[in-house]
Amino acid sequence: MDTFLLIVTFLIGYIIYFLIKSMKRPTDFPPGPQFRPWVGNSFELRKDAIALSGQHMAFENWSKKYNTDILGLKLRDELVVVVLSYTLVHEVHLQEVFEGRPDTFFLRLRTMGTRKGITCTDGKLWYEHRNFAMKQMRHVGYGRTQMEQHIEKECNSLLTYIENTKSEPIWPGTFLAQSVINVLWCLTAGQRIERNDKRLVKLLDLLNRRSKVFDLCGGMLTQFPWLRHIAPDKSGYNLVRQMNEELHHFFMETIEEHKKRLTPENADSDLIFAYIREMNNHLGAENSTFNETQLTMTILDFFIAGSQTTSNTLDLALMMLATRPDIQQTISQEIAANLKFNTDEFPHLSARTFYPYLDAFIMEVQRYFHITPITGPRRALWDTTLGGYNIPKNTTILIGLRSVHMDKTHWGDPDIFRPERFIDSEGKTIKDEYFMPFGQGRRRCLGDALARACIFSFLVKIIQNYKIECAETDKPSLILQPGITLSPKPYKVKFLVRE
Template identity: 40%
Template sequence: MNIILVGIFFITFFFYLINQIKRPSKFPPGPIWFPIVGNQVQLRILSKSLGGLHLALSYLSQKYKTGVLGLKLGKEYIVSVSGYPLIKEVFTREEFEGRPENFFFKMRSFGRLKSGITGTDGIGWSVHRSFVLRHFCSMGFGKTPMDAMVKNEIEEVLQILKNSRSNIRLSKLFAPAILNILWTLVAGKRIARDDLFLDEMLDLLSKRGKMFNVTGGVLNQFPWIRYIAPKWSGFRLIEYINGKLKKMISTTIEEHHDTWEEGRDDDLIYSYISEIKKSKNNPIFCDEELVVVCFDMFIAGSQITSGSLDLLFFMMTQYPEVQKKVQEEIDTKIGRESYIEYADVKRLPYTYAVLMEVLRYSHVAPIAGPRRVMRDTTLEGYFLPKGTTVLLDFHTMHYTQEKWSSPETFKPERFLNEKGEFSTPENFLPFGLGRRRCLGEVLAKHCLFYFFVEVMRKYSVVMAPESEAISHLLLGITLTPENYKATFLER
């Protein structure tokens, strides 16, 4: 009897292992995966040796000669898509508009799946996205009122540089400014730079960004590991960050409830409370959802836009000849004291080309936010089962030799036509495309332009002496320069 039971066990285990490594019929090509872990170990090793997950995916796509690479991480089917035509197709097809329903996205939304804007899909996402855009437009999003907020933050940055121009850590210079622009739109107030809470949050968010990648890492694939190694897996850090942020956001929402009155809509929270009161029986609008919406804004401001500014000025320290050309254009077309508005982009084509080339050459987010296949479908003839996670490889798209001449070279001129006018190549999609196009694209472009021009026309930036040897990017959910310091020389 015991022998029979043991035999049944081993047969069952054998078929379990076979099922674990079996690829679905017509699933995209890629490396073989192993029971339980899938390609997790292989990707970690490749990412570390090549310099990032985006480079590991690019390497595997080239090795298997495919723009649709099939992988498995734990139980999750993963497909990495590269090349402009395929990425554009994913961006514009409805069945690819979902977000993964996994442990990492649940943690990100304070334990709520399908919540907020960034981490959800379907009706909830559509309603919240429309609501936020409508509110921002009413507050002058992309117009003079928003520009005034941006310029107020720039004035503070310029004052900081005036008082101390040596050994400036740029990650500490721009992140509070960008976050405060968004927080003013969301909560109607700024967080003072000398507020220890602000400094702590920026440090914690930076650590969060370095500990994980867009797949969510080991913690996402094996949530049970949080019970065995809560610190190593990043679970303890996520819990701590979420606790701090949720308390701050919830306290702000409570203060708004106490001071709310009908018709008040001078910030996002007041407008949302009005919507809650109008839609008492609509579960889409509630305080729990509002917390996640505010968190979405917080994350976007502290990482993507500020990280792009950090990279922008880092690149100016690496290419002083480009910096000089930018300053000459600004001096000639605008001057050092004239009032600047966003329409001046057209008068500064080379300067704007530099901004876009930085987004291409050193993209903060080389892999777009993951998508979830919402129903069984095909891509390039391959079968993608419902629930498959899709990663969009921006890095490969922006480094394709056939589309970009000498892609490894930093060359702003690639964004200028023969008349010297700014021209956007068709295959350049730093903010995505389609209905899930980046919600903060307008704000990001305005911030990048204003901060860059205002600083460049007053200062030249060089690497601080102790930072001169630094030349690589730190890996994580986003890519950022190593914590370097810069010196600003008054012009």
Template identity: 40%
Template sequence: MIFSLCCLVVTLIMFLILNKMKRPSKYPPGPTFIPIVGNFLIYRKRLKVLGYHHLVWMELFQKYGDVVGLKLGRNLVVGVCGPLAIQEVFEREDFDGRPDGFFFRMRTFGKRLGLVFSDGSFWRHQRKFSIQQLRNFGFARREMEEKIQEETASIVEIFKKHNSQPIDMHNVFGISVLNGLWAMMAGERLDSDDERLKKLLEIINDCFRIVDISGGLLNQMPFLRHVAPETTGYNKLKEILDRMWEFLEETITEHRKHLELSEQPRDLIEAFLQQIHINNDPTFTDDQLMSVCLDLFMAGAETTSNTLGFAILAMILYPEVRKNVQEEMDREIGRTRSPTLKDRARLKYTEAVLMEIQRRVTIAPLGIAHRAVKDTEFNGYEIPEDTIILTNLYSVHMEKSYWRDPFEFRPERFLNEAGNIIKHEGHYIPFGGGRRRCLGESLGKANVFMFFTAVLHNFNIEKFGEEELTLEGFDGVTMAPKPFKAKLIYRKD
């Protein structure tokens, strides 16, 4: 009897394992699933060779086509490449979901909260409220530019004090960039000399390197955190989150002490706290407030500052481009005032340079992961509900048939014969697209333009050190420039 029962249990386990390794009907092509781990081992093997997640997917696309289906641990993951297929993902409501799982919930107290990895009516409601409140406090308005101008003036003065001295440039913009957003979120300016904050930004950058946008090992096989907490990145991520939560909790607690329900809110945190006290909307909770702040803080601290790091790096690698930008600014706005956002329309070559930097680098090469909210058909394939969808933006920005010489840094590709900007609709999508397009796009663009022009308007840039520099950065959720030093030499009027 016991022997028969054991045989039945083993048979059931084998059946479940074999069923799990079976490819879903009409699932996109890809390598054969292996029991339990799926394609994880072969994926990690190729990642070790190629060094970047987006390049592993590019290799798979070359072998299997523009839509590739994998199984990484317990997750079905479909990669999509090329402008047409990616645009369809952006436009289809079937793919408007965000992935669920241990990694994504770990960030938000084991729940589906925040703005980046929530979806459905909850996400729409919270996103609408957050954007409206941020606009009330200056987002995408004149007040936003004034805050950025304050920060650019401050960092220029810091650079002047270090005139011709080597500066670590790969992460120097972090706090200054974050301040524009933080002023709208928390109503105050962060101290650029705060060592605790510098360390916090450093570990946030590390966090973006630990996993890929699909959630990595923690999401694919979360049980491994119990046996390999260091290898899976669990310990590091937990440390980062603990410190982030502590920092944000201090800020929120200070706001709560001085909260006046009858007065107009002064920032996003205060507006959210008022909504919690109204207590007629269950989506407004302390955990959701912390999660929204976490999303905005981490996004604001990472992508824009990395873009600026790559921009400075590009100006070292291509000094003739730097000279062209400076000559355009000197010609169009002169040397007696600083550039403003209104100057963007006149500084067309400068705008083309920034667009080329974002094309060539692609800060988020796999975008932000989507999720199929139901069983659906795509390009002749069947995509099961809850499948993670990765849009390979790198494939669009580096498409040889369209760009001809994608690895060449050539800003002129964004200018027509009359010197006006070419938008390259569908082929240039650094901020994603559709309803899940980056909500901080306007702030990101403004920051990149204002900081970039402020630096080049005031300084020449020279390489420091003997190490070879390249636009190939560190891999992760986002691309980050590898550490480099530069000398900023003040341009006298």
């Protein structure tokens, strides 16, 4: 009996010890909600995110509650810090110590059970493959004339699609992503995908569903991976698995086809050819990181970086043009003045200095709607400090871009949609340091060049040819749908041919 009591006492003491330990904050850790036993702040974050329509709103609410612009919390056993001011966001963007990525269940699930690709990796693998991929993408025209030529061709296809709507009400969100993806796919695989390709339609639907099911922290799957066993559908696990399988099959079809056609003459003509050549050059080499899994994950990173955020920004821009005819009229007049003597001249991004109001309008759409309100996640590579607080090694850092883009002290009237805030007294656009939709530093968004070029050129050509009006039903809403990225609620507009 004494032995039994001793064992029970030991177990109770053991449980109490770990219970107290799970609630203890690290020394000089940023302020925030009290850690709950075992689960940290996981459940209260989820509860507040649902109530306030987004994780970013929960963080901002906590920031006010604890009177701090740097929050410290715990999601199960993961320490998390959220930065919510320009100074701190700028520091996290540029400091090497914050260039790491967390190694969580959800991030590994995103990359098909691996920790590969570019977006979700760090260290040597990240340096090597980011540099290789960006070098090869530039070689095939990323951010240069060749990309502009792809954009021009895809823009013509987009205008044809709009023409075929015959001014019937339609939601732009149903067709914009295909146009953006095709520009990227031409650079990646050297070919475009037909708009009615069932595989592409299915993949874009999966990406769209994924963005709404998860938040930046991967939903509850990251903190409680065992949920996949008891609630595979509700937790989103089956959705990601399905998307992984579809993407892998889609990418591997193209990779296998490239292998058959690889020659010395075309080895640099697109990213996949260049990567296969690099794999062949590393055959037999010890510790080589060039393999098919890494290639598929690299393609996936560009696929995600170049699709949803860009098409959602275009979607929101068209929505605002429909709801603000005054702004649309000003942009239309600016475009007409620039194309007065040559209506066939294609408006590439390099010409944006001649379109200061349109340029300012695009920036205001990105600032006002902040479709990626929380970015990251980053990982502290070693013990460090931030904002006067201690940040232990491996702490996850989340970056509050919305708080910077809606900083009332800096912007004055951030809740007002006003493109003029980006125009100076001479009528030229202003580069504001608080405006950072693509991030900063070496972790800057992979798809920024594609996004900026597509958004600008597509909008010029659409506004040049069509007047956008709200439909009588399905009116636009300024309240966006939460998720990994924010997206507009379905609405409909009419594209009316300009006289």
